[in-house]
Amino acid sequence: MNIRDYLTEEEIGEFRIIERNFSKDEGNLSVGLANIHAIVPGIEKNKAKIVEAAKILKSKGANIIVFPEFCLAGYFWDDEEACWSYMDEAITDKHWDWVRDELEGLLDTGLQFIIFNNIRKGPKKKYMNSTYIINKKIDYKNPKYIYDKTFLPGIENTYTETGKTDRLVIDTEWGSFGFTTCYDFCFSQLLQEYAAVDNVDAIIQIASWRGSSIRDYPGVNIKTDNYYGYLWDIFMASRSATNQVWVISANAVGIHGINGARFWGGSGVWAPSGMKIVQGSHGNDELLIIHNVDIKGQKEFEKDDFDYSLDFNKIYKQIKGKRSFTRI
Numbered sequence: 419m420n421i422r423d424y425l426t427e428e429e430i431g432e433f434r435i436i437e438r439n440f441s442k443d444e445g446n447l448s449v450g451l452a453n454i455h456a457i458v459p460g461i462e463k464n465k466a467k468i469v470e471a472a473k474i475l476k477s478k479g480a481n482i483i484v485f486p487e488f489c490l491a492g493y494f495w496d497d498e499e500a501c502w503s504y505m506d507e508a509i510t511d512k513h514w515d516w517v518r519d520e521l522e523g524l525l526d527t528g529l530q531f532i533i534f535n536n537i538r539k540g541p542k543k544k545y546m547n548s549t550y551i552i553n554k555k556i557d558y559k560n561p562k563y564i565y566d567k568t569f570l571p572g573i574e575n576t577y578t579e580t581g582k583t584d585r586l587v588i589d590t591e592w593g594s595f596g597f598t599t600c601y602d603f604c605f606s607q608l609l610q611e612y613a614a615v616d617n618v619d620a621i622i623q624i625a626s627w628r629g630s631s632i633r634d635y636p637g638v639n640i641k642t643d644n645y646y647g648y649l650w651d652i653f654m655a656s657r658s659a660t661n662q663v664w665v666i667s668a669n670a671v672g673i674h675g676i677n678g679a680r681f682w683g684g685s686g687v688w689a690p691s692g693m694k695i696v697q698g699s700h701g702n703d704e705l706l707i708i709h710n711v712d713i714k715g716q717k718e719f720e721k722d723d724f725d726y727s728l729d730f731n732k733i734y735k736q737i738k739g740k741r742s743f744t745r746i
Contacts, residue, residue, distance in 0.1 A: 435705050437478060440709060446710040446713070450475030450478065451667075451685045454703045455671050456489055458492030458495070460675070461508050464492065476524055486626060490536040491536055505537060510537065517552065531553050531588075534549070534550055536550070540578065546566045569604065569605055569608075594616070597621070598612075599623075615741050620664035621665050624669075625670065626681055627682050629646055630646065654686065655693075658689065660726065662690045662727070664687070671702065672703070683700045685697070685704075690717045
């Protein structure tokens with residue numbers, strides 16, 4: 419049976435809403451995900467879309483709302499003169515009033531966190547690719563509470579600087595959350611640090627992950643035009659399973675307005691078993707909400723059944739004072 423056979427769907431404005439209940443325990447976490455397209459150029463249009471999506475997900479009872487990478491600015495392109503000029507206007511430093519009034523202003527005892535990503539000023543001319551945790555108890559302008567993307571692919575090296583050793587862990591009443599951005603998810607050791615050293619319950623993955631890339635093996639009659647998209651789907655499942663943590667991901671969707679790049683979408687929630695709980699469209703804007711997710715309880719259930727960390731620690735030892743492991 420298709421996973422969507424268990425979902426409630428409706429249309430609100432420009433969005434299709436996908437809604438599902440994980441459990442009946444209303445004390446558990448309700449997660450809202452924005453599987454949306456960022457308009458380039460289109461800062462003000464993106465602001466309006468973010469706020470509209472946040473209001474809808476709040477009305478549905480979300481406690482945490484997660485937006486994709488570059489949801490305010492949109493993604494870079496090759497015309498450096500035009501791109502630098504546009505992105506200089508999109509940096510978060512120029513939009514703090516909007517963040518305070520329109521995003522923080524939505525928070526209350528129900529909706530406690532809005533997580534979004536944008537560029538901010540970095541060293542010299544470059545930007546930092548930054549994920550912000552908007553919460554009334556957090557100074558979200560403080561770099562202590564900002565996650566700067568660690569691994570930079572291709573064109574991002576032109577415009578952004580790496581966060582290098584950056585990590586961020588936020589403790590909540592539902593559990594602890596680590597943060598990654600897009601390409602970071604290709605590097606297993608960062609995920610292992612969060613799971614084995616920080617002992618997080620969930621990883622929030624924010625992305626502008628592309629879908630299209632050709633892999634062709636004619637000798638065995640295998641071909642895909644969506645190789646990167648294939649990697650997204652298997653990484654979300656495999657990283658959650660092998661680290662036994664929840665993966666909560668928001669990915670951009672749609673076609674870049676200038677260079678035509680296609681983003682994969684497929685935002686969703688994967689349990690610590692690696693099983694997919696809910697996943698969004700690979701082609702269209704959607705808002706997803708999964709109610710009453712038992713973050714801590716389900717993680718403990720998986721470890722009670724089969725605890726990978728116990729077997730790992732029989733063979734590998736953490737290097738004293740380091741965040742890495744050795745068999746020597």
